[in-house]
Amino acid sequence: MSTHFKQAPHKCVSILCCWTDVHELRGCSCWYLFLACISASQPAYSVPGPIEVSDEVLGALALPSQSHVAAEFVPIFGDCLRMTREVVMSTKGQPFLISGSGTLGWDQVAANLIQPGENALVLHSGYFGDSFTDCLETYGAKVDQVKAEIGAAVSQDALEAALKAKNYRLVTMTHVDTSTGVLTDAKAVAETVQRVSPDTLVILDGVCSVASEELRMDAWGIDVVLTASQKGLGVPPGLSIVVASPAAIKVFESRTAPIGSYYASWKKWLPIMKAYESGKPAYFATPPVNLIYAYHESLTQITKKNPSLAERIALHRAASAQVKDTAAALGLKQVALDPASAANGMTALYYPEGLKAADVVPKFAEQGVVVAGGLHAEIKDRYFRIGHMGVTAVDAQRGDMQRVTDALKAVFASSK
Numbered sequence: 001m002s003t004h005f006k007q008a009p010h011k012c013v014s015i016l017c018c019w020t021d022v023h024e025l026r027g028c029s030c031w032y033l034f035l036a037c038i039s040a041s042q043p044a045y046s047v048p049g050p051i052e053v054s055d056e057v058l059g060a061l062a063l064p065s066q067s068h069v070a071a072e073f074v075p076i077f078g079d080c081l082r083m084t085r086e087v088v089m090s091t092k093g094q095p096f097l098i099s100g101s102g103t104l105g106w107d108q109v110a111a112n113l114i115q116p117g118e119n120a121l122v123l124h125s126g127y128f129g130d131s132f133t134d135c136l137e138t139y140g141a142k143v144d145q146v147k148a149e150i151g152a153a154v155s156q157d158a159l160e161a162a163l164k165a166k167n168y169r170l171v172t173m174t175h176v177d178t179s180t181g182v183l184t185d186a187k188a189v190a191e192t193v194q195r196v197s198p199d200t201l202v203i204l205d206g207v208c209s210v211a212s213e214e215l216r217m218d219a220w221g222i223d224v225v226l227t228a229s230q231k232g233l234g235v236p237p238g239l240s241i242v243v244a245s246p247a248a249i250k251v252f253e254s255r256t257a258p259i260g261s262y263y264a265s266w267k268k269w270l271p272i273m274k275a276y277e278s279g280k281p282a283y284f285a286t287p288p289v290n291l292i293y294a295y296h297e298s299l300t301q302i303t304k305k306n307p308s309l310a311e312r313i314a315l316h317r318a319a320s321a322q323v324k325d326t327a328a329a330l331g332l333k334q335v336a337l338d339p340a341s342a343a344n345g346m347t348a349l350y351y352p353e354g355l356k357a358a359d360v361v362p363k364f365a366e367q368g369v370v371v372a373g374g375l376h377a378e379i380k381d382r383y384f385r386i387g388h389m390g391v392t393a394v395d396a397q398r399g400d401m402q403r404v405t406d407a408l409k410a411v412f413a414s415s416k
């Protein structure tokens with residue numbers, strides 16, 4: 001986009017609005033110009049979700065309303081199911097795309113894969129381990145946690161000891177805990193579970209990792225990947241995305257206790273997903289049609305265009321290194337204790353001694369960059385979080401990463 005639009009985006013939008021009816025712009029190059037102007041008028045959104053989305057994704061959201069059983073929509077939904085498999089690197093998994101947020105993924109696991117009174121083990125590397133625990137207990141599971149120290153992931157030794165002490169129906173991990181920026185070694189967790197307790201299902205909360213961290217569902221032996229639209233997948237919030245392995249589907253099919261949820265029941269959703277994938281519409285509850293179109297657009301960019309998925313992951317690593325190196329040079333300390341356990345899609349940084357959120361977060365806003373405060377209850381007021389997922393990390397032309405690192409330098413130079 002030209003500097004002119006960046007400098008006067010609001011003017012540009014109003015000129016376009018006067019020039020023609022907004023509805024007439026849809027689908028033509030003016031429409032994308034219009035969306036680019038709107039995006040450029042906003043500060044760079046650098047929180048760890050919801051993230052910035054591409055103009056093409058914004059454009060897909062603005063399509064006219066359409067029925068979920070329309071002939072044009074059915075293959076779009078089917079493609080989304082197939083491309084979801086590609087993103088998590090699975091050929092055998094069963095995807096579920098359901099209107100809802102990431103939390104609905106926890107409900108799907110808790111409602112369909114564990115029966116009241118069965119044991120679940122939660123590997124706790126931050127805030128989201130507690131919420132997943134809460135959700136599992138809501139459905140009657142007996143939950144134990146193995147808790148890592150703040151800034152660390154649970155060790156394989158601690159996991160092995162827990163698995164040897166009790167039989168668990170499932171083990172959950174938060175691939176990236178968004179409250180700490182800690183990355184759990186999902187491959188190692190799955191290996192340990194398969195070696196020590198092969199019948200235990202391995203559940204991965206990938207809300208803050210899918211499409212920004214390396215993830216090989218089939219090769220690593222993950223039974224469920226649950227995620228959401230608003231982070232690495234590059235779409236606004238509203239879509240719960242779950243992929244279940246054949247072993248997980250078998251556990252679901254052989255359960256004897258009734259499913260304690262109506263909306264999250266795979267008995268309702270499995271036939272719907274199968275129908276759409278085979279090219280037929282089906283109805284249980286109305287899917288978010290426009291969001292599915294937007295998801296289709298983003299998945300097409302991720303799986304069919306340049307950069308490839310592998311290159312995309314590498315670009316997230318590079319963006320992450322850029323932020324983490326800049327922060328280290330400014331003397332800022334990461335919440336993640338070990339660089340090998342630090343996420344690539346976000347960075348959590350302690351404030352320098354004597355500073356708090358009110359001294360720092362508004363200064364980022366003055367630099368045109370929105371960052372997030374702390375979330376982990378025990379250190380909430382001592383740190384902040386920067387997101388660098390999706391187009392922010394992948395599309396260099398946007399200049400988001402430069403804005404973020406420039407803002408880091410400006411904020412902390414002026415705080416000295």
Ligand SMILES: Cc1ncc(COP(=O)(O)O)c(C=O)c1O
Binds near residue numbers: 049128176178206207
């Ligand atoms: C790791 C993780 N899991 C689960 C969730 C819950 O997702 P949602 O807020 O979309 O319900 C989040 C939200 O940020 C998250 O970061």
